[in-house]
Amino acid sequence: MKITNETYIGANNRKSLVDFETPDEMEFTNIVVFVHGYKGYKDWGAWNLVQSYFISNRMAFCKFNLSHNGGTVDDPLDFPDLDAFSKNKYSYEMEDIERILDWLEGKIDISNKRIHLIGHSRGGGDVILAGKDKRVTSIVTWASISDIPSRFPKEEALQAWKENGFYTVKNGRTKQDMPHLYSFYEDWEKNKEELNIEKKALELKKPVLHIHGDEDEAVSITESEALSSWTSGKLIIISDANHTFGSYQPYKENDIPSKLHEACNLTVQFIERQ
Numbered sequence: 001m002k003i004t005n006e007t008y009i010g011a012n013n014r015k016s017l018v019d020f021e022t023p024d025e026m027e028f029t030n031i032v033v034f035v036h037g038y039k040g041y042k043d044w045g046a047w048n049l050v051q052s053y054f055i056s057n058r059m060a061f062c063k064f065n066l067s068h069n070g071g072t073v074d075d076p077l078d079f080p081d082l083d084a085f086s087k088n089k090y091s092y093e094m095e096d097i098e099r100i101l102d103w104l105e106g107k108i109d110i111s112n113k114r115i116h117l118i119g120h121s122r123g124g125g126d127v128i129l130a131g132k133d134k135r136v137t138s139i140v141t142w143a144s145i146s147d148i149p150s151r152f153p154k155e156e157a158l159q160a161w162k163e164n165g166f167y168t169v170k171n172g173r174t175k176q177d178m179p180h181l182y183s184f185y186e187d188w189e190k191n192k193e194e195l196n197i198e199k200k201a202l203e204l205k206k207p208v209l210h211i212h213g214d215e216d217e218a219v220s221i222t223e224s225e226a227l228s229s230w231t232s233g234k235l236i237i238i239s240d241a242n243h244t245f246g247s248y249q250p251y252k253e254n255d256i257p258s259k260l261h262e263a264c265n266l267t268v269q270f271i272e273r274q
Contacts, residue, residue, distance in 0.1 A: 001108075005076070008103045010067025011092035014084065017042065017076050018064035018103060021051060026058050030114050030271050033100060034063040035093075037121030039171060039178065041065050041076060045247035049256040053264045059271065060113075062104060067096050070178070078174050086166060086179040089187035090129075090148060090195050097130040110135065116271050119144060121219060121243065125197050128227065131204050138207040138274050139233075140267050143216055143243050146223035147197050152185055161185065173249065201230035208233030209270040211263050213241025234270075238262050
C-alpha cells in the first residue's frame with residue numbers, strides 16, 4: 001500500500017495532506033508516524049528519503065502536514081496560506097496527531113501493530129504531549145524542544161503582541177513574514193497543564209529515545225538532556241550534526257544525509273527492541 005497526498009480532516013475541520021506506505025508484500029509489525037516541526041511540512045528536505053529508509057527496514061511509515069502549518073491541499077509546499085499559519089495553536093497540533101491515528105485505524109487493522117511516534121524539533125515536543133495515547137507504543141524525539149513558554153515573546157514584546165493582536169517571524173529561506181495571532185498564546189494559557197512538556201514527559205510510562213546533534217544551531221542540546229531526565233529515556237548525541245541532521249530545503253540529492261541516516265538507523269534499532 002502506498003498513499004500519497006491523501007486528504008485528512010485535521011483540527012478545526014481543516015483539510016490537510018497525509019502519506020502512508022507499507023512494505024511491499026511483507027508482514028510488518030511497526031508503524032512509524034512522523035511529525036514535522038515549526039515552519040515544516042511532510043515533504044521538506046529529505047523527509048521522503050527518511051520514509052524510504054524505514055520502508056526498507058520493513059516498517060510502515062506515515063507522515064503528514066499539520067493542519068495549520070501554512071500549506072494547503074492544492075499547494076502544500078512552503079507557506080501559501082499564512083492566514084491558516086497565523087491561527088495555529090499547540091492544541092490544534094495535538095488534535096491533528098489524534099486525527100491521524102484515527103485515520104490510520106480507518107486504513108488498516110492496527111490491533112496487532114505497534115505505533116511509534118517520531119517528532120522533529122517542535123514536533124518532538126508534540127509527540128511527548130501526544131504520547132499518552134493508548135495506541136502509541138514508543139516515542140522518539142529528534143532535536144526536540146523541551147518546553148513551550150520560553151518560546152513566546154517576553155515582557156514588553158508580549159504586551160505589544162497582546163495590543164497588536166499578532167507578531168511576525170521572518171522565514172530566512174522564503175523571506176516571508178510569518179504571523180502568529182495572540183490566540184496562539186491564549187491557547188497555551190488556557191491549556192497549559194495539557195501542554196506542559198515536562199509534566200507529560202514525567203507521566204510517560206513508555207519507551208522513549210532522544211537524539212540530538214552536538215552542532216544544533218536552533219535548539220540547545222540541553223533541551224534533549226532535560227527530556228531524557230524526565231522520561232528516563234536514553235539520549236544519543238550525534239557528533240557534527242546540526243538541527244536538521246544535514247538535510248535542507250530543497251534537498252535534491254538521491255542519498256539521505258549521513259547524519260540523518262545515523263539518526264534513522266539509531267531509531268530503527270530502538271524500535272526493533274520494543
